[in-house]
């Protein structure tokens with residue numbers, strides 16, 4: 621596989637792309653545009669992640685499938701998506717964990733009284749991958765366009781409004797999100 625373009629290679633990424641497209645493209649086209657942007661960001665991390673980039677791209681495609689109307693259960697998309705991957709798709713554990721914990725999801729889980737469920741059902745994946753997925757999600761806007769992390773955070777606040785549980789959770793998660801973005805940027809510049 622080395623030397624091959626990872627996005628075009630046969631691996632989890634392609635499989636995940638097809639699954640996410642089925643779940644999101646028609647039902648939630650804007651979410652699908654965002655998802656594709658996040659996957660592109662993931663592909664750009666090959667210099668940092670090497671062969672693990674395929675796993676990251678797959679997780680990027682799957683991170684928001686919990687919004688798909690026919691798999692919503694709790695309404696907390698990281699948990700709904702991860703449970704669907706685990707129980708219905710029988711996906712790789714690493715993908716389930718990455719989806720469950722993407723973009724510092726524990727803070728929103730606390731606000732939704734789902735912290736126990738999230739953390740007892742899904743362990744954390746190793747920090748480099750968790751941070752990489754958070755970086756990709758938090759530097760991609762809702763239409764899939766690359767945004768600076770501060771623009772992305774502002775966009776979430778304005779989309780949901782100041783009192784919304786998602787906005788409050790994002791405020792709590794901001795240090796975690798900024799730390800993830802800084803860590804990935806540092807790793808990228810160290811390899812540039």
Ligand SMILES: [Fe+2]
Nearest residue numbers: 683684697722
């Ligand atoms: Fe998400």
